[in-house]
Amino acid sequence: MKIVIKGFKYRIYPTQDQKIQLAKTFGCVRFVYNQLLAKRIDLYKTEQKSISKTDCNNYCNRELKKQYLWLKEVDKFALTNSIYDLDSAYQNFFREIKKGNKNQGFPKFKSKRDHHYSYKTNFTNNNIKVDYENNRIQLPKLKWIKAKLHREFKGKILFATISKTPSNKYFVSFNVEVEHEVLLENSNMLGFDLGIKEFIIDTNGTHVDNPRVLKQYEEKLTKLQRQQAKMVKGSNNFKKQSIKIARIHEKITNIRHDFQHKLSSKIVNDNQVIISEDLMIANMVKNHKLAKAIQDVSWGEFTKQLKYKSEWNCKIYHKISPWFASSQICSDCGHKNKEVKCLSIREWVCTECGAVHQRDENASKNILKEGLRELGIAI
Ligand SMILES: [Zn+2]
Incomplete structure (x- = not known):
């Protein structure tokens, strides 16, 4: 058994009054975020100073809440978490710039037109309750909300994120400390290559097709968008x-x-x-021809899942350096075959040892070898 943090997400059905309170909270969270962002930018411009997240939070409590009394009507944790999120966006920006990643954007102001609404609240003094018997959830400032509790969890709630989707559905997602039964250990090692046509190609020779979900629905989406273009903006x-x-x-x-x-x-x-590659997705998305396909394949989310699931189960997931030329090296003899660089070459023969390679299977074998070398694991 291992203590891990897992997410549990439920659909909730707020009443009209609760919807109003939620809308207020989403608005206040955005307002505070933008106020603090403006303050931080201004402070840097005029005095070259930066302020800590605690100072930001104090400024909100002492100044903003006095000036804008309606801020007191919403969950105070939601405001603090919004200020902390802004701080994380700042830290993230400077960390990436330091690393030399020029694609990392500076924190942006939140727009009213962004239809993804959410806020985060903390669990203290039993302020959040889950009632499985009556299918309801209690949240700060909202009392009981009807919910669809399709699965139970046992553990300590750390915080809850309340969100509203662009299709007007409401959800609560709990981050909970739970006991996790660790998977059995084995001695298998796997390397894989990520692709667009095939989602992964691994060292066992398994090829998994990319479902290309966006592509499946593209025609339908385009049709709906075309119809909408003819409608009066803002109409029902x-x-x-x-x-x-x-x-x-x-x-x-x-x-x-x-x-x-x-x-x-x-x-x-x-x-x-x-072991997998560490793809520079931000760089690849800049290529407009590929951008849609890359968003559709969504490697980032997949490798994130591998990372936390490996951690839960005491397994190792490692990404190798993005500059490693995995496809050009012969996985049998190590000779670099530069002419293989061209993506259209699917099968090739090593000029040094004569081995016949399927492009992606060979790449996955090199990825595995390189990963084990970086990890210091001998085979
Ligand atoms: Zn070779």
Whole structure:
């Protein structure tokens, strides 16, 4: 048994009054975030000073709440967490810049037009309750909300994130400390290559097709968007159409998540050491021809799942350096075959040892070798 933090997400059905309170909270969270961002930018411009997240929070409590009394009407943890999120965005920005990643954007102001609303609240003094018997959840400032509690958890709630989707559905996601039964140990080691046509190609010679979910729904989406373009902006029909479009996007995300969860669970279950590339996704998305396909394949989410599932189960997941030329090296003799660089070459023969390679299977073998070398594991 191991103590890990897991997420449990439930749909909630707020009443009209609760919807108003939620809308207020989403608004206040955005307001505080933007106020503090403006303050931090201004302070840096005028005095070249930066302020800590605690000072930011104090400023909110002492100044903002006096000036804007309505801030007191919402969950105070939501405001503090929003200020802390801004601080994380700052830290993240400077860390990436230091690393030499020029693609990391500076924290942006939150727009009213962004239709992803959420806020985070903390668990203290039993302020959050889950009532499985009556299918309801209690949250600070909201009292009991009807919920669909489709699965139970046992553990300590750390915090809850309340969100509203663009299709007007509400959810609560709990981060909970739970006991996790660690998977059995084995001696298998797996390397894999990530692709667009095939999602992964691994060292066992397994090829898994990319479901290309977005592509499946693209025609339908384009049709709905074309219809919407003819509607009066802001009209009831226009809004209804937006919801239809949002629902398809949610469906796409759900199908993709389902596929990725099944695959990442299987990989972690079957192997002890797992190695992949560290793809510079931000750089690749800049290539507009590939951008859509890369967003559709969503490698980032998949490798995130591998990372935490490996941690839960005391297994090793390692990403090798993105500059490693995995496809050009012969996995049998180590000779670098530069002419293989061209992506259209799917099969090739090593000029040094004569081995015949399938491009991606060879790459995955090199990825595994390089990963084990970086980890200092001898085979
Ligand atoms: Zn060779």
